[in-house]
Amino acid sequence: MIEIALDSQDGNNFCGKERPVFEINNLPSSDWAGYRALAKEFIVRFSQEAVVIVRNHIKDFSLNDFALALFVSSCQLDNNIECAVFKVADSRAATSAYKPYVALTVAVKYIMRLGKESLDEVYKDISTLGYLGIDVKHDYINHKLFLSLPGKGDVPIIKADNITDILVAVGTAKALALLQLNRAFKAEITLSKNAGIFEENSAIEKVIATIKPLLK
Numbered sequence: 001m002i003e004i005a006l007d008s009q010d011g012n013n014f015c016g017k018e019r020p021v022f023e024i025n026n027l028p029s030s031d032w033a034g035y036r037a038l039a040k041e042f043i044v045r046f047s048q049e050a051v052v053i054v055r056n057h058i059k060d061f062s063l064n065d066f067a068l069a070l071f072v073s074s075c076q077l078d079n080n081i082e083c084a085v086f087k088v089a090d091s092r093a094a095t096s097a098y099k100p101y102v103a104l105t106v107a108v109k110y111i112m113r114l115g116k117e118s119l120d121e122v123y124k125d126i127s128t129l130g131y132l133g134i135d136v137k138h139d140y141i142n143h144k145l146f147l148s149l150p151g152k153g154d155v156p157i158i159k160a161d162n163i164t165d166i167l168v169a170v171g172t173a174k175a176l177a178l179l180q181l182n183r184a185f186k187a188e189i190t191l192s193k194n195a196g197i198f199e200e201n202s203a204i205e206k207v208i209a210t211i212k213p214l215l216k
Contacts, residue, residue, distance in 0.1 A: 001071065001074060001075060001109075002070055002071055002074035002079075002081050002082070002083065002084055003082060003083045003084070004067045004070070004071075004083070004084055004086065004098070005083055005084070005085045005086065006085075006086050006088050006091045006094040006095050006098065007085050007086065007087055007088065007091060008087070008088055008089060008090060008091040008094075012053050014051050014053065014083075014085050015051065017051075019049075019051045019052060019053045019085065020046060020049055020052055020053065021052070021053040021054075021055060022042055022045070022046065022052055022053065022054050022055070022084075023055050023057065024038070024054065024055065024056040024057060024058055024061060024066075025057050025058065026058070027058060027061060030060075032065070032069070032205060032208060032209075035062070035065045035066050035068075035069040036069045036072070036073065038066065038069065039066065039069035039070045039072070039073040040073050040077065042054075042070060042073070042084075043070070043073045043074055043077045043079050043081065044077065046079075046081055047077070047078065047079040047080060047081065048079075048080055049080070049081060050080060050081065050082045050083070051081075051082060051083045051084075051085060052081060052083075052084055052085065053085050053087060054066075054084050054085060054086045054087065055087050056086075056087075063086050063088070063094070063098075064097060064098055064101045067084070067086070067098065067101060067105075068101055068104065068105055068108070068208070070084055071105050071108070071109070072108065072112075072204060075109075075112055076200075100179060100215040101215070103175055103178035103179045104175050104179075104207075104208065104211050104212070104215070106174070106175075106178060107171045107172075107174040107175035107178065107207060107211070108171065108204055108207060108208070110170070110171060110174055111167040111168070111170060111171040111203055111204070111207065112200060112204070114126075114167055114170070115163070115167060115198040115200050115203070119163070119192075119193065119195055122163070122166070122167075123145065123191050126145060126147070126166075126170055126189070127145065129147070129170070129173070129174065129177075132174065132177040132178065133149065133177050134147055134148070134149055134173050134174075134177050135147070135148045135149070135150075143190065143191040143192075144188055144189060144190055144191060145188075145189040145191060146186075146187070146188055146189075147169065147170070147173050147185070147186070147187040147189065148184075148185060148186045148187070149173060149176055149177060149183070149184060149185040149186075150184060151176075151181070151182040151183040151184040151185070152182055152183055152184060153183060153184045154184070155183075155184045155185060155186055156186070157186045157187065157188050158172075158185075158186065158187040158188070159187075159188045159190075160187060160188070160189050160190070161189075161190035161192055161195070162192075162195050162196040163195040163196055163197070163198045164196065164197075164198055164199045164202060164203050166189050166195065167198065167203050168203050168206045168207055169187040169189065170187075170189075171203065171207040172185065172187075172206075172207055172210050172211065173185050173187060175207065175211045176211070176214075179211075179214070179215075181214055183214065
């Protein structure tokens with residue numbers, strides 16, 4: 001799993017060594033697909049490097065979106081990359097802007113991990129989310145889990161009965177809880193024994209599409 005460092009120092013040294021540099025001069029598209037394509041290019045090109053410097057030359061390029069895309073791609077593609085060092089003008093300001101994306105990354109990492117577990121383990125893990133302030137109620141008779149977060153808004157109940165929708169709901173709830181946005185959330189999860197196949201990329205995209213507009 002790749003780590004992100006935000007560095008305002010000149011030069012291409014990091015931890016006492018000269019590092020290879022990834023120059024960003026173009027972006028396939030400004031949506032999530034574009035950032036994923038650029039991240040894949042990065043991972044494939046530098047798969048055997050431990051640390052890589054990232055320098056952006058594009059106006060309105062989101063280093064935060066690219067960092068998130070790098071995390072996802074680093075988990076899906078074989079590589080030895082330990083850290084991407086983003087060169088920024090102001091590391092303190094960049095760190096502040098990146099903080100909400102850390103919470104989103106944690107939520108994405110969570111559903112990627114759960115997607116590899118058995119259904120019993122998934123349901124068991126979801127049942128423990130109360131420590132985040134998520135209210136979890138188990139309806140043993142009807143084989144359902146109800147998740148809710150207190151907050152603003154009268155939100156509809158999200159109903160999920162397949163593994164992809166279940167993990168989208170759970171990932172969204174976890175991101176909202178970590179971000180502490182005071183936004184209400186409700187989900188009804190059917191504990192099926194046959195919940196289908198986890199569509200990882202689709203689930204990630206849906207969680208990001210829901211949470212990103214809420215980030216400052």
